[in-house]
Amino acid sequence: MAVYQTSDLTAASFSVALFGLAATTVLLMLGSAWVGRKWRLPVALCAIAALVGIGSVFEAREAWLAGQGVPVVYHYVGWSVSMPLQVMALFFLARTAGRLSAGLFWRLVVVSALMVFVRYLGEAQFMHPTLAFLIGLVFWLYLLGEFYFGRMDDVIRSSTGDYLRRGYFWLRLIVTVGWAIYPLGNFLTAFAGMTDDGSLSIAYNLADILNRMAFGVAVLATAALVTEETAHA
């Protein structure tokens, strides 16, 4: 194992992301047993998204320590699994408040997987970068559309739970703000010809802390508060 120095901020950010994701995974795994029945699935999905993050961050750090920058594919591999998982978590979170169609579920999962895949194709030059960027953007906007104006928003709005509405509001915000960094990074590497000298990885690691750790903990907190609220009602 290569040793990194104190001044290597990129390696430090990878390590913090690595240990933070490990802590998040274990907390959410344990937490999935503490919440009400309906809430186990969304919490578990967030735990699994964090678990996958451990693997992809670990491998990206190895690549970084090997000394030639981090090929962007390492980030995409992790996202290709964790993003559909998080979209599923949001779906099942909304589903605790009311019926949602299986069709919506499949649309969300497939679109989020395609969004990552198309961006990757652009980055790897298998597809024209501009085209890939635009298609990826459309997919992302579609997801945001579903979260803000779709059936999930309706169901949450009509729910009686106060904590659930507030939780959904914050989670949607995390997805809106936190996921915006990915098309931005995609834009910079694909058009501005930027190569990753470590600073892009730092940005992605910070985004991971927001998107995987804060997202998961917010789902667990919502689940715990709603479970408590329901028990007292």
Place this chain on the structure above:
Amino acid sequence: MAVYQTSDLTAASFSVALFGLAATTVLLMLGSAWVGRKWRLPVALCAIAALVGIGSVFEAREAWLAGQGVPVVYHYVGWSVSMPLQVMALFFLARTAGRLSAGLFWRLVVVSALMVFVRYLGEAQFMHPTLAFLIGLVFWLYLLGEFYFGRMDDVIRSSTGDYLRRGYFWLRLIVTVGWAIYPLGNFLTAFAGMTDDGSLSIAYNLADILNRMAFGVAVLATAALVTEETAHA
């Protein structure tokens, strides 16, 4: 650990399969504790099939990164354990609907193990490739015959559960379509003299996503829906 580049689609597909299988394993492991008593075994068997997949995909990726292509034996080693497990999962899924003989169980397990073993013998030139291909094909058709026209189909048909029937329909379809890629790959490498330049591994990894991940998740979903249905009945 060798570092792979963004344009190495084969390595990326191995990594996605690796993380996807890890996510599936954990989800199904957790899920096996959420479903009704009778359903724990089929869900657990799918979880174990995905777990074995983690190991075999990891080793296949190591072989790929070592730079000389992936010897096809790496795929066969994984299948030799996961295919009998999945056939068992389908058997115990059907058994939740009615009595099935132990003899059928052993026939299914032995035939599915032999199917993989015979194909391997052909690939490794320990047996004449044409003969091995044909025997493997016969074994596969036997399995399909049992699933479509055998006792398992009878038991499912006569069951009252709507979700169970639909679940069995989809699972059988996955096995029919998804497993068809293996004799096809077997045919191409054994007769057409194709050597794996990475594209065969990509195809096998895609098949894994369908056969191990979608299959397992479908079993879990069926189990969860039937458990819910039974609880309300």
Place this chain on the structure above:
Amino acid sequence: MAVYQTSDLTAASFSVALFGLAATTVLLMLGSAWVGRKWRLPVALCAIAALVGIGSVFEAREAWLAGQGVPVVYHYVGWSVSMPLQVMALFFLARTAGRLSAGLFWRLVVVSALMVFVRYLGEAQFMHPTLAFLIGLVFWLYLLGEFYFGRMDDVIRSSTGDYLRRGYFWLRLIVTVGWAIYPLGNFLTAFAGMTDDGSLSIAYNLADILNRMAFGVAVLATAALVTEETAHA
């Protein structure tokens, strides 16, 4: 990690044993929580025997891939832990049917551990091979004697459970047939001067599939069937 080729049947058999033992371990671990109280211990002991097998098969495969054959000590290390565990499993399986003395327990454990140890001393030339072979044989026959004509057989015979009797019959048969390969291998390497060119390891791996996997699954199946039978009685 060294890459092995498709034609390396020994490496393939190690890998199949490795993944098969991992699958068995997880299945039995999960299964030990599904059976009746008295049955948890025998199932858990089989799970642990399979777990130890993962470690010893993994290390034996590393030795094989390093290219100089597998020193037979790798097999003995695994057996020295797994064989006493399996004898214990059989003891606690019989004890579900009636009282057995602690003295019998210690005799079985010590004799099975000594059997492996003496054979090892012979293989390593620390003891005269013929003498070691004969002492090992006597220990093995003693164990078989206990299983066929001893107190365990009495207790099982007088039990009312049909599944228990049948399970004990099959498990005893596995031990009789499956464990016979070890003195045979011991004989071949110690007297016939055979060195392991890979075929002995294949034979031992096949024996492992029978002795660790089939044995453990048979214990789990017996436990599950007896638990069900008792619940309905």
Place this chain on the structure above:
Amino acid sequence: MAVYQTSDLTAASFSVALFGLAATTVLLMLGSAWVGRKWRLPVALCAIAALVGIGSVFEAREAWLAGQGVPVVYHYVGWSVSMPLQVMALFFLARTAGRLSAGLFWRLVVVSALMVFVRYLGEAQFMHPTLAFLIGLVFWLYLLGEFYFGRMDDVIRSSTGDYLRRGYFWLRLIVTVGWAIYPLGNFLTAFAGMTDDGSLSIAYNLADILNRMAFGVAVLATAALVTEETAHA
């Protein structure tokens, strides 16, 4: 893996910290299932802090064995995750006694994370060391202020539980005394120009034994005693 000699006290202290943290992690993980509902979260958070410690101590030891001293970043990476976790544990411990605002929670978490981050910036020369040291000191004093004179202390004081009050007293003392070593070490490396020849790592490892192991075990003991007390009341 490099082999270290008996006289290498630094390596020995890393190894003792490593195994001690592993033991603590497992004990607290198991223990979190033994205590009352409200106590599971603080115990689990301490378990996770110890788990993260395993990773960071392991990597620090690797760096040490590679022979060029331990870059201080290895310690900071671990603290950046474990310190906020321990502050959270103390918060949720106090919360078992009464209502605490979510605002206080976020202040504690953010301040403890910033404290570690600012010190790191100073050590890595990204910020002026004196400034970083002073800001870190202010953050630490703020945390101590909250623990001694803030809302948490009020809530504990007004609680009826004797064990809880005593537990909080000891835990606060551990944080006060045990965490004092970090600004001290920070001072020595940042101003006195001290480089780590191993003795600083020994001091940090001893501090870890106090801060992560004793802290976690004290939380578990408090939780167990309060749970017992409540059950008898």
Place this chain on the structure above:
Amino acid sequence: MAVYQTSDLTAASFSVALFGLAATTVLLMLGSAWVGRKWRLPVALCAIAALVGIGSVFEAREAWLAGQGVPVVYHYVGWSVSMPLQVMALFFLARTAGRLSAGLFWRLVVVSALMVFVRYLGEAQFMHPTLAFLIGLVFWLYLLGEFYFGRMDDVIRSSTGDYLRRGYFWLRLIVTVGWAIYPLGNFLTAFAGMTDDGSLSIAYNLADILNRMAFGVAVLATAALVTEETAHA
């Protein structure tokens, strides 16, 4: 990973200790969930002592296979964690029978940790070997005194449980006999100038089998028998 040969008895003893400790760890972990409430802690502490043993034996074996003997520090690192854990296990075992003071607990833990630490200081020449040996001996005799004539013995004697008294008798005997090998080894290496050519490690591995495996299994057996006895009373 270095490959060891069949005639390397030291490597074989390390491997047997490694797999045996792994088996013990898993058995005790599972077992801690099978026994009565009060018994979970002593069983879990023995499980953790065995778990720590896995780590230290694994690293000692790596050192041995690297070819320059096993620096004695590898043994001491393991003992520094496992011995206090086992003394705690004995304390909590006695505490199931009656009240014991927290002061006694801390004396036992601190003395057992110091015993290992002082011996290490002697071996590493940080302290005069004779002095270290004598102090270590005094600490050991103090522990034996507590076990034979102290408050723990009183509590056990006055307990009504037959199995508990017998279990305590055997466990104390294991500690008396099994731990005697450590001062003996300490004496030989410190005074007789013996360096470890492998035979000392074999002796220590045998002692581990007695002290960690037999000790843990005896605690589990006592716990299981007492739990059963109490349930029937």
